[in-house]
Amino acid sequence: MTKSFYHFNPKTLTYEKVKLSFKHLFKRIAWVFASGVAFALVFVWIGFYFIDSPKVKVLEKENNELKDELEYLDHRLDVMSEALADIEDRDDNIYRNVFEADPVPSSERYPLLVEDTRYDSLSRSEANTLMRAANKKADQLTVRLAVQTRSLDTLEKIASSKAEMLAAIPAIRPLKNMYTITSGFGKRYHPILKTLRNHTGIDIAAPKGTPIYATADGTVSRDNPGSGYGICIVLNHGYSYQTLYAHMSKTAVKPGQKVKRGQLIGYVGSTGMSSGAHLHYEVIKNGQPVNPIYYFYIDITPEEYNSLLESSKKINQALS
Numbered sequence: 574m575t576k577s578f579y580h581f582n583p584k585t586l587t588y589e590k591v592k593l594s595f596k597h598l599f600k601r602i603a604w605v606f607a608s609g610v611a612f613a614l615v616f617v618w619i620g621f622y623f624i625d626s627p628k629v630k631v632l633e634k635e636n637n638e639l640k641d642e643l644e645y646l647d648h649r650l651d652v653m654s655e656a657l658a659d660i661e662d663r664d665d666n667i668y669r670n671v672f673e674a675d676p677v678p679s680s681e682r683y684p685l686l687v688e689d690t691r692y693d694s695l696s697r698s699e700a701n702t703l704m705r706a707a708n709k710k711a712d713q714l715t716v717r718l719a720v721q722t723r724s725l726d727t728l729e730k731i732a733s734s735k736a737e738m739l740a741a742i743p744a745i746r747p748l749k750n751m752y753t754i755t756s757g758f759g760k761r762y763h764p765i766l767k768t769l770r771n772h773t774g775i776d777i778a779a780p781k782g783t784p785i786y787a788t789a790d791g792t793v794s795r796d797n798p799g800s801g802y803g804i805c806i807v808l809n810h811g812y813s814y815q816t817l818y819a820h821m822s823k824t825a826v827k828p829g830q831k832v833k834r835g836q837l838i839g840y841v842g843s844t845g846m847s848s849g850a851h852l853h854y855e856v857i858k859n860g861q862p863v864n865p866i867y868y869f870y871i872d873i874t875p876e877e878y879n880s881l882l883e884s885s886k887k888i889n890q891a892l893s
């Protein structure tokens with residue numbers, strides 16, 4: 574059944590049947606259709622923005638969980654960074670102090686890292702900002718760990734060479750039961766030349782045949798310091814140290830032989846320019862004789878040291 578449309582004619586005061594043209598009809602249909610589409614779009618838009626679908630809800634939940642995980646990861650990185658900072662602090666202020674090494678410069682520990690652009694393409698959402706921050710912290714931790722590992726390697730090397738160096742520095746008395754120094758270091762009267770001369774070592778009077786011990790690790794020198802010293806041994810310790818033991822009755826080691834601190838190297842005598850059985854002992858640093866009294870510190874009590882120090886101060890006649 575087709576609908577009829579009527580139009581009121583005021584002139585004739587009658588309703589006249591109107592014939593709709595095809596164009597008119599089409600316009601009406603198009604208008605109704607467009608309105609329908611517009612309403613549908615408004616509803617879809619409302620639904621899309623204000624009512625979450627179950628899938629969107631699941632994704633949102635996952636996203637929140639990921640953010641929580643990232644925040645936890647960030648917190649763990651902070652904890653690791655604090656632990657590493659504590660190790661770095663101990664390294665600079667304790668270990669390096671003990672081994673007399675300079676602290677690692679902070680520019681080396683905390684280099685200005687080139688800003689990472691790998692994540693720039695990602696959007697700047699909250700989760701991505703957290704991700705970037707965590708990645709930056711992880712990069713810094715990696716660098717700091719590498720620097721710290723290298724620092725500890727260096728300290729290990731210093732520690733082992735330090736032990737070698739300590740063993741090479743004269744540190745014990747060359748004679749056991751040595752409590753007095755017959756003649757000290759410095760200006761002393763020469764017993765034979767009868768003049769005030771620089772005494773380059775200390776004299777310790779002891780019976781002929783008393784054992785003499787190396788005061789540090791070293792090698793027996795092949796050089797002979799001169800006839801005035803009689804039977805004499807010079808030990809090269811390295812690290813610019815030498816020790817000299819003169820007027821021996823005989824030696825117990827050969828030139829070129831390696832010796833350890835405390836090893837027997839010879840016996841007290843009175844060979845060379847000497848006025849009685851004694852050991853003339855010298856410590857030489859960088860080619861210059863230094864006072865050996867400062868190089869007795871391992872096997873000595875404070876009382877024994879004071880006694881040696883007092884006896885070494887007397888300006889008396891050397892035994893040469």
Ligand SMILES: [Zn+2]
Pocket residue numbers: 772774775776852853854891892893
């Ligand atoms: Zn002497």
